[in-house]
Amino acid sequence: MNIFELLKKNNLFHFYQPIYHLEENQLFGYEALLRSDHLKSPAHLFKDAMKSNILYHLDTTSIEKAFSIYRKQHQQEKLFLNVFISTLLNPNFVDFMENLLFNASKNAPKIVFEMNEAIEEEEMWASSILLERVAIFRSMGIEFAIDDFGQGTASLRNTLEIEPEYLKLDRFFAHNLGTSEKKQRLISLFTEYFNKDTTVVLEGIETASDLQTASDLGIDIAQGYYLGKPAEIVS
Template sequence: MEVYFKDILKERKFHFFYQPIYDLNTWGIFAFESLLRVSDHPKLNIEQLFSNARLNQTLYELDTAAIEGAVETFPFMLFTEQHLFINLFPSTLLDPRFEYFLYQLMMKYPEAQRNIVFELNESAKEQASWAAPELAKRIQWLNQSGIRIAIDDVGAGSATLKQIIEYKPKYIKLDRYFAKNLASSKERQQIVQLLTNYNVDDTTLILEGIEDEKDLATACALNVPFAQGYLLGKPQPILQYKTQYQFHNSIYTYL
């Protein structure tokens, strides 16, 4: 199995699905999140793939290969107004090679720079990286480069309110726990309302895990700006959304 994992990275045996993030005010697609899939084993646990890479000290290589692949396959020239959310391990951001990697990537895909949002991964195995004094400087460097950050799975894992205050992300992605049964839980509603109203440094909430119509209606009533989940759109090859988008635009132009 270990040889198989190494072969996935060496031969780039992966592709990407994209899940939409919706603007609940306009009902338009605000962004897409890229999700890595192994080409010949679509049900393989991706966390297991990254855990194996960490054990074999190839996490940086796998993470940057995934970033490059997500950018390479996304049609920025079509989705000019939509952002692309890409997962990034804090340890990758701290790696001294990352700055040059990102410079080369932006030189190759200049249209991507203003649309990329890096989602900082909340894995418990990244605790040391989250605590590194240098991380705040690296995040500041990204911001100065015109690249926004999001903190993923807030309310679960290692993502905490402390990190929101210290790192000033553009986006807070609230864990799906708070979306499930939102309509019937006053406690969840209060937390969602609190973070919806948190707008220091223009930080904006994205509610993950919307799978029920009543929960979606409650999110709208609470003025949640952005949401993501299977009810709104499942992860699919970008070609599916590209076709839908082009069809919608052709109808709009005709009308």
């Protein structure tokens, strides 16, 4: 089944992975992850959408569906939504988000846009319009996160320019964190530098040892299979 058939038949859904506040020992929010029974990897879906020039349609369809399902069950916890830079820059996206939030109840969950350094959109980070768009969405109450920090070559520059509310470290840093002194020193550096203005989030926590080490290093927010696997939310 190709990308057009998936969208036409509305054959897309989301899994939601929990994100926890470690110090307060409570649920902080969920990340919405696009899924389909007919695709092995969501990455293939987005690549097909790019090639077919319908990435904006797919991205906004995903955002609207994830938000509408989530807000029926969760109103206090934040909703982390992945968004492409090209979507943020699309001239129609401001109206799209204004309508989405306007039609939602006043108790709708707080949205966090996760910005990822997709190779196909690397040059778009340099757009003079991007910071203006970020400011507009912030005025709507939307927060921002840099996703997979440490994976892309421009991570530090983009983080300093965007000044995100959240910095999600790439899962590489969590793997065997409990036994890696080098990774521990890096995470200590990140938390010491960023945590004054930006909350550092560690993804990919898979063991109790890595979780404890992350907490000891000053990580307040964490995500990973050890804390909770992605699952559907029944509306």
